Amino acid sequence: MNSQQKYLNPSRVLINIEQFVERTIASRYAWREFHDELIDLLFDLHAIFDFELQYSAYVEAMLELIWQNNIACKIDIDQLKALSFKQVQQGFDRFKRSRDKEINDFCRLESRNRERLRDYLDDLLGHYSKLLFVRVDLAYLKGKQHKVNVWQFQQDVRELLGFIQDGDRCFRDLEGYAWALEQGEEKGFHCHLLLIYNGSTRQKDYYLADQTIQRWQEITEGNGYGFNCNTPEHKSQFRKMDSLGIGMIHRDNDREVQNAIQACSYLVNPEKSNQQLRVKLLRMHTFGTGSYKRNYRRYRGIPSLNA
Structure with a gap:
């Protein structure tokens, strides 16, 4: 475990992930620190993840990236860095419909x-x-x-x-x-x-x-x-x-x-x-x-x- 992980703010991590996914879906091109930010957030999410909890749609999008780039329960950094921005964006975009439904359900409730x-x-x-x-x-x-x-x-x-x-x-x-x-x-x-x-x-x-x-x-x-x-x-x-x-x-x-x-x-x-x-x-x-x-x-x- 990273020595800083115990100081992670669980609420802040999830909101940062949501904002990152939204920005990725809306962007035409990758920004300079895209891969570094992606990997940091994936490690943060991996540290706080709990199988007994239910997560929002865009957090689920990041979780899918973890499962797809995981070897022996460890995140494969090299594999992640090899992903193009477009590949990540397309993966996130598949969750947009779930996100829209999530917001509509929230408003109705x-x-x-x-x-x-x-x-x-x-x-x-x-x-x-x-x-x-x-x-x-x-x-x-x-x-x-x-x-x-x-x-x-x-x-x-x-x-x-x-x-x-x-x-x-x-x-x-x-x-x-x-x-x-x-x-x-x-x-x-x-x-x-x-x-x-x-x-x-x-x-x-x-x-x-x-x-x-x-x-x-x-x-x-x-x-x-x-x-x-x-x-x-x-x-x-x-x-x-x-x-x-x-x-x-x-x-x-x-x-x-x-x-x-x-x-x-x-x-x-x-x-x-x-x-x-x-x-x-x-x-x-x-x-x-x-x-x-x-x-x-x-x-x-x-x-x-x-x-």
Whole structure:
């Protein structure tokens, strides 16, 4: 194993591969460092590859190159260097249809999830006179992302959802929640989290968001961080535009209700295909909500990321 491999950022490697494949397909000619970049990325992918995981279409394109140029479980560098740019490009181009289908499937799923979230919010807003909406974005420090693969990400989110379901500490008086998992170029693996509290028993949305971030930092053993959407400064930007949809939301205020639904819809956005996971566990879910039951003030769902 290369001495630097243990410092590879799994999320960054997969995004670099995706961008490389896209650039190769779109280019008319090879650039000067094409073969060096190709070989480096193939070795990086070989180092992080896991047979138990599912990869995106363009990562699969690179995996095919590994299998085709592999001798005794080792990548044949000379064989790779002998490949022309056109040969590599044609190999990648065979995956373009799968990539297009992948994006279309993502957009359809996000649209269905958005409708599901809006129905969920309609139920809650129609049942409580006021609700406290709290939004946080949870990710990993850039210098710690090399420690986080999709297995660790799932484990951390599962632990967080377990605390949410138990109504532990800052999650007391919680009436609903929703989460969405993404993977970005800068943030790596991250989670958008919406928490909805009974507005008759909970205020101080900034404090609750801050406590949630602290819980995430505990779960990730200091490797995680969070963005608090409920700071006075952040909310004031939207209040000036009359579009504030977090904080205290009153059922009899149509503007507040519509703003809340609009703000929460960001969790599932068909236009954010560049934020989809490039690697998943089998049957892994990337979005979920709590379960709403009209007959009960409290609920308990199953905090699972898998079917």
